[in-house]
Amino acid sequence: xxxxxxxxxxxxxxxxxxxxxxxxxxxxxxxxxxxxxxxxxxxxxxxxxxxxxxxxxxxxxxxxxxxxxxxxxxxxxxxxxxxxxxxxxxxxxxxxxxxxxxxxxxxxxxxxxxxxxxxxxxxxxxxxxxxxxxxxxxxxxxxxxxxxxxxxxxxxxxxxxxxxxxxxxxxxxxxxxxxxxxxxxxxxxxxxxxxxxxxxxxxxxxxxxxxxxxxxxxxxxxxxxxxxxxxxxxxxxxxxxxxxxxxxxxxxxxxxxxxxxxxxxxxxxxxxxxxxxxxxxxxxxxxxxxxxxxxxxxxxxxxxxxxxxxxxxxxxxxxxxxxxxxxxxxxxxxxxxxxxxxxxxxxxxxxxxxxxxxxxxxxxxxxxxxxxxxxxxxxxxxxxx
Amino acid sequence: xxxxxxxxxxxxxxxxxxxxxxxxxxxxxxxxxxxxxxxxxxxxxxxxxxxxxxxxxxxxxxxxxxxxxxxxxxxxxxxxxxxxxxxxxxxxxxxxxxxxxxxxxxxxxxxxxxxxxxxxxxxxxxxxxxxxxxxxxxxxxxxxxxxxxxxxxxxxxxxxxxxxxxxxxxxxxxxxxxxxxxxxxxxxxxxxxxxxxxxxxxxxxxxxxxxxxxxxxxxxxxxxxxxxxxxxxxxxxxxxxxxxxxxxxxxxxxxxxxxxxxxxxxxxxxxxxxxxxxxxxxxxxxxxxxxxxxxxxxxxxxxxxxxxxxxxxxxxxxxxxxxxxxxxxxxxxxxxxxxxxxxxxxxxxx
Amino acid sequence: xxxxxxxxxxxxxxxxxxxxxxxxxxxxxxxxxxxxxxxxxxxxxxxxxxxxxxxxxxxxxxxxxxxxxxxxxxxxxxxxxxxxxxxxxxxxxxxxxxxxxxxxxxxxxxxxxxxxxxxxxxxxxxxxxxxxxxxxxxxxxxxxxxxxxxxxxxxxxxxxxx
Numbered sequence: 001x002x003x004x005x006x007x008x009x010x011x012x013x014x015x016x017x018x019x020x021x022x023x024x025x026x027x028x029x030x031x032x033x034x035x036x037x038x039x040x041x042x043x044x045x046x047x048x049x050x051x052x053x054x055x056x057x058x059x060x061x062x063x064x065x066x067x068x069x070x071x072x073x074x075x076x077x078x079x080x081x082x083x084x085x086x087x088x089x090x091x092x093x094x095x096x097x098x099x100x101x102x103x104x105x106x107x108x109x110x111x112x113x114x115x116x117x118x119x120x121x122x123x124x125x126x127x128x129x130x131x132x133x134x135x136x137x138x139x140x141x142x143x144x145x146x147x148x149x150x151x152x153x154x155x156x157x158x159x160x161x162x163x164x165x166x167x168x169x170x171x172x173x174x175x176x177x178x179x180x181x182x183x184x185x186x187x188x189x190x191x192x193x194x195x196x197x198x199x200x201x202x203x204x205x206x207x208x209x210x211x212x213x214x215x216x217x218x219x220x221x222x223x224x225x226x227x228x229x230x231x232x233x234x235x236x237x238x239x240x241x242x243x244x245x246x247x248x249x250x251x252x253x254x255x256x257x258x259x260x261x262x263x264x265x266x267x268x269x270x271x272x273x274x275x276x277x278x279x280x281x282x283x284x285x286x287x288x289x290x291x292x293x294x295x296x297x298x299x300x301x302x303x304x305x306x307x308x309x310x311x312x313x314x315x316x317x318x319x320x321x322x323x324x325x326x327x328x329x330x331x332x333x334x335x336x337x338x339x340x341x342x343x344x345x346x347x348x349x350x351x352x353x354x355x356x357x358x359x360x361x362x363x364x365x366x367x368x369x370x371x372x373x374x375x376x377x378x379x380x381x382x383x384x385x
Numbered sequence: 386x387x388x389x390x391x392x393x394x395x396x397x398x399x400x401x402x403x404x405x406x407x408x409x410x411x412x413x414x415x416x417x418x419x420x421x422x423x424x425x426x427x428x429x430x431x432x433x434x435x436x437x438x439x440x441x442x443x444x445x446x447x448x449x450x451x452x453x454x455x456x457x458x459x460x461x462x463x464x465x466x467x468x469x470x471x472x473x474x475x476x477x478x479x480x481x482x483x484x485x486x487x488x489x490x491x492x493x494x495x496x497x498x499x500x501x502x503x504x505x506x507x508x509x510x511x512x513x514x515x516x517x518x519x520x521x522x523x524x525x526x527x528x529x530x531x532x533x534x535x536x537x538x539x540x541x542x543x544x545x546x547x548x549x550x551x552x553x554x555x556x557x558x559x560x561x562x563x564x565x566x567x568x569x570x571x572x573x574x575x576x577x578x579x580x581x582x583x584x585x586x587x588x589x590x591x592x593x594x595x596x597x598x599x600x601x602x603x604x605x606x607x608x609x610x611x612x613x614x615x616x617x618x619x620x621x622x623x624x625x626x627x628x629x630x631x632x633x634x635x636x637x638x639x640x641x642x643x644x645x646x647x648x649x650x651x652x653x654x655x656x657x658x659x660x661x662x663x664x665x666x667x668x669x670x671x672x673x674x675x676x677x678x679x680x681x682x683x684x685x686x687x688x689x690x691x692x693x694x695x696x697x698x699x700x701x702x703x704x705x706x707x708x709x710x711x712x713x714x715x716x717x718x719x720x721x722x723x724x725x726x727x728x729x730x731x732x733x734x735x
Numbered sequence: 736x737x738x739x740x741x742x743x744x745x746x747x748x749x750x751x752x753x754x755x756x757x758x759x760x761x762x763x764x765x766x767x768x769x770x771x772x773x774x775x776x777x778x779x780x781x782x783x784x785x786x787x788x789x790x791x792x793x794x795x796x797x798x799x800x801x802x803x804x805x806x807x808x809x810x811x812x813x814x815x816x817x818x819x820x821x822x823x824x825x826x827x828x829x830x831x832x833x834x835x836x837x838x839x840x841x842x843x844x845x846x847x848x849x850x851x852x853x854x855x856x857x858x859x860x861x862x863x864x865x866x867x868x869x870x871x872x873x874x875x876x877x878x879x880x881x882x883x884x885x886x887x888x889x890x891x892x893x894x895x896x897x
Binding site: 402403404405408409410415425427439442443451454456495497498499503504507511512 | 758
Binding site: 061072084104119237258374 | 386448465474477479507515621624723
């Protein structure tokens with residue numbers, strides 16, 4: 001049966017458009033060194049490494065974990081590389097957690113990164129496969145029609161997305177690692193920014209970032225031996241569904257609902273809105289906040305947008321969402337999922353600094369990828385369970 | 386640890402499939418593997434695959450392959466951008482949790498669409514080594530040269546490995562290169578990548594493999610011949626050829642010890658050696674006695690080398706033979722990266 | 736005093752000979768002849784257009800060919816204001832997800848013949864084909880859809896298809 005596991009330490013890099021001062025190895029090492037320091041561990045304490053990132057085309061290196069073996073301190077150790085599209089940062093943490101829960105390792109280093117300035121992410125996301133349908137105009141072009149579907153279904157006010165952006169970008173000012181720091185941002189600026197893929201405006205989209213995130217996941221024994229605050233992992237889950245299929249609901253995906261149900265069951269959550277103090281969820285385009293609030297059962301279907309307008313999801317609201325600034329403020333694609341999991345862990349450890357939610361005891365990390373088809377989630381808590 | 390067994394396995398490989406894409410290649414193998422168990426992909430507790438985007442020439446290549454599984458209602462699923470042997474490792478770990486009893490593992494790779502030598506050159510450190518574009522065969526040749534110069538092996542030993550592979554592969558419908566070959570004739574062939582000859586290199590193959598794992602009693606319910614995973618471990622070395630002794634495989638030795646391959650009798654060994662000289666290195670690293678252990682009864686990767694799949698195939702081929710009564714205990718090995726950089730060892734018992 | 740090297744540019748060119756597969760080949764051959772061939776899954780009985788290798792909901796091979804019409808419903812759309820690599824179209828343009836009549840899945844096509852602000856979910860549309868002499872093995876034989884003179888499909892009839 002499963003053993004307990006906890007997050008012993010976390011580390012991340014300051015996310016920017018292009019890190020010209022480090023190689024790929026330097027980038028991951030920076031995050032890993034910080035995680036080890038935060039966990040009070042040395043490289044020798046680490047038994048295995050699990051690394052995740054999105055398509056190799058983003059950097060132009062095939063299976064980069066092989067080149068990164070030394071940078072990750074993995075020589076002589078087990079090394080795995082997970083790739084589950086956009087949810088990868090989350091599913092990587094889940095794989096690492098399982099290694100500890102299975103009793104195989106005491107401490108596992110898990111890292112996720114993207115150094116997309118090396119190659120061209122837009123090109124990689126739009127590679128034209130011969131004979132396939134033309135016209136994918138970037139991720140936004142794929143998601144805009146789905147957002148339109150949500151707006152129609154819910155009759156949400158058209159400025160719902162602007163309020164999400166304002167909240168996330170202002171939260172980001174309290175996160176020294178966030179890519180976008182926009183101290184002068186206003187609602188009007190967002191509302192007037194160009195429509196890129198109607199109904200999504202430029203200001204409502206995530207940046208393209210270079211960045212890395214890392215965590216040390218430890219066993220119960222390792223957590224109890226640690227003098228640092230830990231986050232106990234109460235539950236993990238992953239779920240997938242097809243890209244295109246007659247009967248999919250891309251606005252409120254079944255895989256997301258099923259994943260949430262599974263992680264809540266494992267973590268003993270029966271009333272998500274009441275029992276979860278805050279959540280870091282994967283919102284690359286503003287409208288995904290209300291959509292995921294419904295998908296995750298925090299709000300009834302069709303009403304998630306109300307929580308945006310009434311301040312529920314603000315940093316001082318009843319259910320703070322994306323206290324770190326979220327994906328809207330930093331998006332190193334392969335790392336973004338792990339950043340959600342990491343930020344949730346820091347909340348219940350009390351180490352989130354200026355964007356700390358006071359008294360947070362239970363938090364959720366959420367990641368999604370592909371055509372809203374891959375989901376990875378975890379629930380972490382300040383108490384052992 | 387929970388006891389986990391291989392309860393079903395099937396594969397397909399061919400020189401070049403220009404009619405079907407990866408999903409169409411995979412679907413019949415999935416059916417053939419699950420059908421006899423009376424199960425479908427929807428009955429599996431967890432599904433995990435291994436594949437490579439750069440091999441396929443598309444980002445997110447594993448996503449369309451998932452269609453073959455029909456992931457609806459939504460499934461618990463994951464993917465590694467590695468050989469399917471590592472996907473099997475992830476499945477084995479997942480089964481330790483205790484909440485599910487079965488896992489589906491699959492892997493696929495078509496080498497024929499791209500230029501494999503060039504594709505694998507992208508698997509290198511991108512600042513100083515990659516720009517020189519050393520293809521996989523050249524890097525392997527450097528290793529072979531070091532091995533021969535060390536006195537640990539000769540050209541004749543390489544020819545012997547190839548002849549054995551071709552001979553054994555005659556019984557393998559999924560092998561591309563098979564037949565009786567004369568070792569002296571092999572040595573008469575011109576050098577291709579000194580000291581390697583063309584036949585010392587793996588063949589180019591398209592293929593896929595599917596395996597079902599089950600835990601404890603569930604394994605016994607599903608088959609009369611479960612093949613138990615008694616030990617499994619994997620280790621990685623530095624990628625830089627200058628930083629390690631390429632005439633040995635320290636990571637294989639360590640993984641083998643951790644998996645328990647260094648104790649007890651081993652009736653057969655399936656070793657993932659895409660280049661002939663590597664089989665010799667692996668035999669040495671695992672401490673195998675060729676007089677007591679059948680080496681690569683399937684013909685190995687020299688006879689058939691579907692990328693991202695050949696490692697999983699080694700485990701499957703070993704398990705298949707134990708299930709058929711061809712032995713009691715086997716070692717299966719999978720490799721990744723240039724010149725045996727990363728290695729997985731699995732000990733199986735009938 | 737030398738500056739540190741901060742960038743090395745390595746051009747990479749990879750050529751792939753791509754196999755569309757049996758299902759896609761049948762679809763493409765149909766398009767070459769001006770036929771829109773959908774495929775029905777024997778298990779869920781839904782018609783996929785275009786059909787890829789298998790019914791992704793069931794994991795089953797298709798068994799029946801169903802010709803779908805070149806009229807359909809635009810279930811959702813986006814108005815795009817930014818061009819991407821390999822696409823050079825006058826901005827703004829409308830990308831439409833159209834469920835052609837007889838199919839249960841959507842195809843992505845351009846919407847033309849109407850101002851972007853007039854585009855509506857539920858609009859009835861018809862395919863505009865390029866000249867027959869130019870037909871190739873491609874969905875791009877339909878260069879865009881344009882409005883049909885029919886009332887919009889009611890939201891209830893297509894909301895599940897978004």
